[in-house]
Structure formats: C-alpha cells, structure tokens
Amino acid sequence: MTKLTRRQFTLLGATALASAALPVFSFAQNGGKPKVVVIGGGAGGGTVAHQLASDAGDALDITLIEQNEEYTTCFFSNLYLGNFRTFDSITHNWDALTAMGVKKVTGKATGIDTSAKTVQLDDGSTHAYDRLVVAPGIDLIYDSVPGYSEADSEIAPHAWQAGPQTKLLKEKLDALEDGDQIVMVPPPNPYRCPPGPYERVSMMAHVLKEKGFREARIVILDPKPKFSKQGLFSEGWEKEYPGMVEWIGPDIHGGIKNVDAKAGTVETDFDTFEGALLNIVPAQKAGEIATAAGLTDDSGFCPIDAESMRSTMDENIFVIGDACIAGDMPKSAFSANSQAKVAANAIRADLTDARKFPARYANTCWSLIATDNDVKVGAQYAPADGKITSTASFISQTGEDPAIRAANYDESVAWYEAITKDIFGSA
Amino acid sequence: MIDLLARKALAWAIVLFAVSDRAFASDEIDYGQVEIAIAAVGEVTADLDYGEYLAGECVSCHAVDGPKQAQIPAIAGRNREALIRAMVEYRTGFRKNKVMQTVMTTKGNEEIAALAAWYAAKER
Numbered sequence: 001m002t003k004l005t006r007r008q009f010t011l012l013g014a015t016a017l018a019s020a021a022l023p024v025f026s027f028a029q030n031g032g033k034p035k036v037v038v039i040g041g042g043a044g045g046g047t048v049a050h051q052l053a054s055d056a057g058d059a060l061d062i063t064l065i066e067q068n069e070e071y072t073t074c075f076f077s078n079l080y081l082g083n084f085r086t087f088d089s090i091t092h093n094w095d096a097l098t099a100m101g102v103k104k105v106t107g108k109a110t111g112i113d114t115s116a117k118t119v120q121l122d123d124g125s126t127h128a129y130d131r132l133v134v135a136p137g138i139d140l141i142y143d144s145v146p147g148y149s150e151a152d153s154e155i156a157p158h159a160w161q162a163g164p165q166t167k168l169l170k171e172k173l174d175a176l177e178d179g180d181q182i183v184m185v186p187p188p189n190p191y192r193c194p195p196g197p198y199e200r201v202s203m204m205a206h207v208l209k210e211k212g213f214r215e216a217r218i219v220i221l222d223p224k225p226k227f228s229k230q231g232l233f234s235e236g237w238e239k240e241y242p243g244m245v246e247w248i249g250p251d252i253h254g255g256i257k258n259v260d261a262k263a264g265t266v267e268t269d270f271d272t273f274e275g276a277l278l279n280i281v282p283a284q285k286a287g288e289i290a291t292a293a294g295l296t297d298d299s300g301f302c303p304i305d306a307e308s309m310r311s312t313m314d315e316n317i318f319v320i321g322d323a324c325i326a327g328d329m330p331k332s333a334f335s336a337n338s339q340a341k342v343a344a345n346a347i348r349a350d351l352t353d354a355r356k357f358p359a360r361y362a363n364t365c366w367s368l369i370a371t372d373n374d375v376k377v378g379a380q381y382a383p384a385d386g387k388i389t390s391t392a393s394f395i396s397q398t399g400e401d402p403a404i405r406a407a408n409y410d411e412s413v414a415w416y417e418a419i420t421k422d423i424f425g426s427a
Numbered sequence: 428m429i430d431l432l433a434r435k436a437l438a439w440a441i442v443l444f445a446v447s448d449r450a451f452a453s454d455e456i457d458y459g460q461v462e463i464a465i466a467a468v469g470e471v472t473a474d475l476d477y478g479e480y481l482a483g484e485c486v487s488c489h490a491v492d493g494p495k496q497a498q499i500p501a502i503a504g505r506n507r508e509a510l511i512r513a514m515v516e517y518r519t520g521f522r523k524n525k526v527m528q529t530v531m532t533t534k535g536n537e538e539i540a541a542l543a544a545w546y547a548a549k550e551r
C-alpha cells in the first residue's frame with residue numbers, strides 16, 4: 001500500500017516570529033506549542049484537523065471541539081434514502097484523528113472571547129487558541145416556512161442535518177403506500193448542497209418505482225424560480241419516473257402560506273397540497289456559534305478573505321464550509337474540504353516555517369437520478385475582485401451517452417471513499 | 428505465487444483504468460501538439476513544496492493510498508512521465524473526463540511539473 005510521507009513543518013524561529021507582522025502568540029509567552037482550536041468536526045473542520053495533524057502535528061497543539069460522538073454525512077444521505085447505501089456506511093467518527101494526536105473534546109462551543117482568545121464550552125470549560133477555525137455548518141431558520149417549527153420536524157422532517165432526521169425521513173418514505181403523495185418544500189438560496197433537494201426527490205421516486213407503485217406522486221413546491229441542474233433533473237424525471245414528479249415554481253404556486261405538519265398539508269396561494277409525507281427544508285444561516293462570536297454579517301453567514309479563508313472580522317479566526325460566504329462556490333462537503341486546505345496552508349504559514357501558496361479551490365457535486373444515471377457539475381476557483389471566483393466549470397449534458405452517466409456513479413463512489421478518509425483520517 | 432497473482436491483478440487494474448478515460452479519448456486532437464506540450468512541462472524545474480500543496484486537491488478524490496474503486500485510480504508512486512502525459516492529455520482535451528479536464532485547465536506547466544514530481548516521489 002502506498003504511504004505518503006509528508007514533510008513535517010516546524011516552528012518559526014524566534015527572530016522570524018518577532019519580525020512577523022502578527023499579534024503576539026500565547027505560546028510565545030508560555031513556551032508551549034501554538035494552539036489551534038477547531039470548532040466542528042464535519043467536512044470542513046475534520047479536514048483542517050487532519051491536514052494539520054498530518055504535517056504539523058509535532059509543531060502544533062490541535063484541539064477539535066465537536067458536540068457529537070459520531071457524524072453521519074449529509075452527502076450520500078440521499079443514496080441511503082434510495083437504498084444505495086446503508087446508514088452505517090455514511091456514519092463516521094474521529095478515532096483516526098485522535099490516534100494522530102488531535103485532542104477531540106466532545107462538547108458544544110457556546111461562546112468565543114476574541115480578545116482573550118478562548119472558546120467557552122457548555123460544560124463551563126474554556127480552551128485557549130492562537131488560531132481558531134470555525135466550521136459549525138448551518139443552522140435552520142425553522143420559521144422561515146410559515147407554520148413550520150423545530151417541533152414539527154419530528155412529523156415533517158427536514159433531514160437537512162443528517163442523523164436521526166435522515167432515519168425518520170427514511171422510515172416515513174418506506175411506510176408509504178401506492179397512491180400516496182410526497183410534498184417537498186426546498187429551501188430558498190443560499191443553502192447547503194444546491195442540487196440536494198432534487199437528488200432527494202430522485203431517490204424517493206426510485207424507491208416508489210422499485211416498489212411497483214403507479215399512483216404515488218411527488219410534488220415539489222419550490223420558493224425558487226429555477227434550480228441547480230434543472231435541465232438534467234427534469235429530463236431524468238421524465239425518463240426514469242414518467243408522471244410521478246411534478247415541480248411547481250413560485251410564479252404558479254404564488255408562495256407558501258402555511259405548513260400544517262399534523263394535518264399533512266401545505267397551503268399556497270394557488271392550492272392546498274396534501275401529503276402522506278411532508279419534507280420541509282427551511283432557510284439556512286451559519287451555525288449559531290458563528291453569530292454568537294460576531295463573525296456573521298447581515299446575510300447570516302461569515303465574510304472571509306478569499307486568499308486565506310481568514311475571517312474579515314478577526315485575524316486569528318478562519319471560517320470554512322457552509323458557515324462562510326464563499327463567493328461563487330456552492331455550500332458542499334467538497335467545497336468545505338477544499339477551503340480547509342487553504343485555511344490549513346495559511347495557519348501553517350502563520351505558525352510554522354511552512355510556505356504560503358496562492359489560494360486555489362475546487363468543487364464537484366455528483367447527483368444520482370436513478371441506477372447508473374448520475375450527473376455532475378463542478379468548477380475551479382481562485383480569488384478575484386475580493387471574492388472566491390469561478391475560473392473554469394463544467395456540467396453534464398442532457399441526452400449524453402449512458403456509459404458516461406454510469407461512469408459518473410462509479411466516480412462518485414470513489415470520491416465518497418476518498419473524501420471521508422480526507423476528513424476523518426480513515427474510512 | 429500469491430504475490431505474483433496480486434501484482435498481475437494490479438497491473439491489469441492500471442491498464443483497465445488507462446483504457447476507461449481513454450475510451451472517451453478524442454480523435455480530433457493532433458497528438459503531435461500533445462507531445463509538444465508534454466515536452467514543455469519537462470523543461471520546468473519542479474517545486475516539491477508547491478506540488479505537495481497542490482496535491483491537496485487531488486487527494487479529495489484519489490485519496491492518499493488510492494480508492495478501491497478503479498474509476499478514480501491511485502496516482503501516488505506512479506511514473507513521473509506517465510503522470511505528466513496523463514495531465515497534459517486531460518488539459519489538451521485528448522483524454523475525456525469533465526472533472527479532470529476542468530481541473531487541468533487551471534494547471535500551467537509549473538503546476539503539472541510540481542504535481543508529477545511530488546506524486547512520483549511517493550513510495551508505492
């Protein structure tokens with residue numbers, strides 16, 4: 001087996017430190033290793049911790065603060081709904097990172113004192129940092145959907161944060177009978193995984209079709225006039241699930257007026273839709289800790305410097321993943337993983353003798369429409385005009401060779417294996 | 428004996444991969460131009476630190492030790508010239524894969540030289 005032996009970065013010399021135009025580090029006073037604290041162990045935070053532990057583990061003290069004991073990936077959770085994956089196969093933990101020397105603290109970060117450079121946890125403990133990475137993902141704005149609430153998500157799941165919600169949606173999907181209707185309300189922009197709602201509809205349709213249902217229907221009541229990979233999904237639904245999926249945009253339904261989770265109805269200007277299953281995905285904002293620490297702007301997300309992923313609000317803090325404003329990049333696990341590498345490079349350059357290289361980012365999102373019918377969209381990005389800007393991109397074509405669609409699926413499976421290793425240190 | 432079989436299987440896996448994206452290879456592209464581009468990369472001095480940084484992008488899909496799925500092959504420890512050739516073939520559009528073609532559009536000769544040198548230096 002191939003073993004990549006990475007170079008180990010060491011601390012900056014005292015003179016280099018003194019001359020660097022950077023604030024005084026706590027380690028310079030107490031003589032210890034510089035401390036990097038990461039809040040959130042998901043696609044972004046896990047990758048940063050893994051990156052730093054791989055090549056600067058001897059020079060840095062790395063702490064990962066994560067509220068959960070395990071992590072179920074939202075990516076491929078639609079494939080779990082569609083019976084292409086088991087729940088176990090999309091659930092991971094941080095044991096491999098711990099074995100590499102990352103200190104995993106299980107707890108919820110409740111506050112950041114940016115002048116003392118400490119993170120407070122719900123158990124009252126504090127953790128000092130020289131550099132802090134904030135990667136809490138998203139929080140849902142439940143009341144952005146009239147009538148919907150967090151309590152209602154136990155009846156009408158969003159399943160936009162993976163775990164129990166994903167299992168609940170799967171149970172409800174599997175319990176449907178022929179003739180039943182699913183009503184999905186996708187979120188408004190910006191939200192995590194732009195093609196996600198439509199891949200989900202495809203996977204739910206796949207399950208209904210496999211059961212031989214002829215009368216079951218899926219209605220999408222979209223707050224957006226158009227959506228990601230629209231041409232590809234529309235073509236795919238028509239081909240794979242004729243007559244089953246109906247997408248209704250805001251110019252027709254006129255806006256969501258009320259969701260009654262208990263009654264199973266979604267009221268719009270146009271009509272009231274009944275569903276044996278309601279899948280309601282509200283609007284989104286950066287994870288609460290980012291707001292609590294004053295890292296967000298009016299948009300509810302965190303502005304960053306496109307060259308480094310450093311917060312524009314605080315030079316000792318980096319914000320990566322869904323919580324940040326990443327210009328042209330979509331909110332995806334691939335993006336979070338890519339941003340983590342730029343942040344890790346900047347942190348290494350701040351704290352060790354490593355070189356800083358120009359920021360470059362990438363993303364690819366695969367979406368499964370049906371067995372062996374997988375479409376993809378992707379791009380390269382670089383900083384330009386003060387934001388992360390797309391420099392090259394591609395998207396799958398309608399009517400393309402089925403062999404390409406099948407190869408796309410195999411690619412996505414290989415990607416999942418690789419990226420989860422890159423986030424968690426092992427599969 | 429087992430070792431020999433395993434090695435044969437590995438060799439075949441590599442050959443099969445090479446075929447998979449090349450199955451979509453273009454016949455419209457003048458391979459002479461591809462050869463010229465490959466030679467130009469060979470002229471560049473490789474910066475290994477830069478290669479290590481750039482490789483971060485590759486690892487997201489290729490993993491460090493290579494995924495089990497042959498659709499995205501392991502690239503660590505492969506021959507430097509072969510890596511340069513593959514990357515230039517994607518950049519020129521001779522090899523067809525939308526992800527790899529897009530990835531390579533933003534890689535100049537310096538980036539390809541750095542990546543190839545860094546990946547080739549890894550033990551297999």
Ligand SMILES: Cc1cc2nc3c(=O)[nH]c(=O)nc-3n(C[C@H](O)[C@H](O)[C@H](O)COP(=O)(O)OP(=O)(O)OC[C@H]3O[C@@H](n4cnc5c(N)ncnc54)[C@H](O)[C@@H]3O)c2cc1C
Binds near residue numbers: 073
């Ligand atoms: C249905 C669906 C399908 C998707 N499919 C894809 C796909 O195919 N490809 C793709 O690239 N992306 C996909 N995504 C998007 C992807 O899941 C997210 O973009 C990605 O997880 C973002 O990473 P992150 O690190 O920002 O946040 P997360 O991965 O959500 O990680 C945040 C972590 O922080 C922890 N946390 C939050 N607040 C605190 C706190 N205060 N204290 C301690 N811990 C905290 C959370 O517990 C969590 O573990 C999909 C998303 C959905 C919903």
